[in-house]
Amino acid sequence: DTGVSQDPRHKITKRGQNVTFRCDPISEHNRLYWYRQTLGQGPEFLTYFQNEAQLEKSRLLSDRFSAERPKGSFSTLEIQRTEQGDSAMYLCASSPSVQGYNSPLHFGNGTRLTVT
Amino acid sequence: AQTVTQSQPEMSVQEAETVTLSCTYDTSESDYYLFWYKQPPSRQMILVIRQEAYKQQNATENRFSVNFQKAAKSFSLKISDSQLGDAAMYFCAYCHNAGKSTFGDGTTLTVKP
Numbered sequence: 007d008t009g010v011s012q013d014p015r016h017k018i019t020k021r022g023q024n025v026t027f028r029c030d031p032i033s034e035h036n037r038l039y040w041y042r043q044t045l046g047q048g049p050e051f052l053t054y055f056q057n058e059a060q061l062e063k064s065r066l067l068s069d070r071f072s073a074e075r076p077k078g079s080f081s082t083l084e085i086q087r088t089e090q091g092d093s094a095m096y097l098c099a100s101s102p103s104v105q106g107y108n109s110p111l112h113f114g115n116g117t118r119l120t121v122t
Numbered sequence: 123a124q125t126v127t128q129s130q131p132e133m134s135v136q137e138a139e140t141v142t143l144s145c146t147y148d149t150s151e152s153d154y155y156l157f158w159y160k161q162p163p164s165r166q167m168i169l170v171i172r173q174e175a176y177k178q179q180n181a182t183e184n185r186f187s188v189n190f191q192k193a194a195k196s197f198s199l200k201i202s203d204s205q206l207g208d209a210a211m212y213f214c215a216y217c218h219n220a221g222k223s224t225f226g227d228g229t230t231l232t233v234k235p
Contacts, residue, residue, distance in 0.1 A: 039222070048126075048213050048225030049167075062221045083224075097167070108155040108217045113167040 008032070010114035012035065012098050017101055018120045026084045027117045031100030039111060040073055040080050041097040049097055055081060056103065088121045095119075125215050128226035131159045135204045136234050142189075143199045143229045145214030154218045156190065158196045161211040161228070162171045170212070173197065201231075 011030040019021045019025050031038045036122055038059050041049035051072070057078035075081040080121075084100075095118050099111035125148045137184050139181035147156070158170040173181045173190050181188050185205075189198045201208055219225040 046227065048215075048227045049226070051222035054221050058219075064222070108219070110157055110169040111159075111167075111170055111223060112169075113159075115166045 010098055010100050010112050011086065012114035012117050014117055015115060016118045016120075018122065021090060021121055023088055025081075025088060025119065026082055027096055027098075027119075028066055028080060028082050029098030029114060030080045031098070033079075033111055034102060035100035036078065037101045037109075037114070038075055039082050039101075040081070041099065043097055044093075044097045045118070052083075055100045060117045085119075088119075090121045091118045091122045093119055124200040124218065124224045125218050126214055128201075128212075128229050130229045131227070132232070134234060135201070135208075137204055137206060138219070139204055140165045140200060140202045141204055141231065143188050143201075143212050143214075143231070145197045145199070145226055147197065147214070147216045147224075149195070149216065149218065154216060156188075157215040157217065157223070158188070158197075158199045159215060160208075160210045161212045161213065161226075167213070171188055171199065174181045192206040204233050204234060206233050212230050 013028045027092040036053045040052040055075040066101045070086045073083045097116045097118040098114045154175045159167045160170045163168040171183045185202045188199045206216045209229045213228045214226040215223045
């Protein structure tokens with residue numbers, strides 16, 4: 007178990023630029039989640055994949071946000087035309103699929119985005 | 123929509139003492155899961171303990187235990203014999219299906235030596 011890996015750890019960008027984050031889940035986990043966390047708040051759900059299929063998206067995920075998991079392994083989260091309100095910690099988590107059971111989430115260290 | 127409320131933004135405990143963190147949630151579902159996660163400063167979030175709603179017995183993991191009151195929709199975390207390493211932000215989370223988990227806004231726990 008090498009853990010969930012996220013890259014980069016920190017990203018500073020200017021308003022209007024596009025950014026892309028990567029998440030490598032634990033290898034045997036087929037579920038992958040993206041969350042956003044702002045200071046003093048709990049993680050907010052953005053989207054969820056089972057294998058390569060994106061099964062659920064939050065209303066928080068505006069059309070400037072897109073997530074992919076092309077081969078059911080790593081995932082990318084892209085934010086286009088960034089805004090200052092996008093500044094947050096972006097967390098990736100994974101879990102195994104066990105029928106009829108909700109496995110706990112295994113989180114990465116997150117990518118901290120600062121939009122100037 | 124499901125909501126999770128942690129009414130204590132900050133708590134403190136003396137080392138070796140016991141502390142209880144509160145969590146309430148709102149749902150119309152009968153089958154779901156509840157979790158407590160710990161997020162140390164600048165470190166990743168990890169699972170502390172989980173509870174299946176269909177189980178009446180409260181979950182226990184070493185010094186950590188829960189008081190699950192399904193009818194009251196309450197899920198508190200008790201930390202016994204608190205240690206300095208327990209200092210962190212603690213999040214209560216609800217999950218109905220394999221999709222999203224809903225998190226509370228967290229309780230920051232300080233452990234005083």
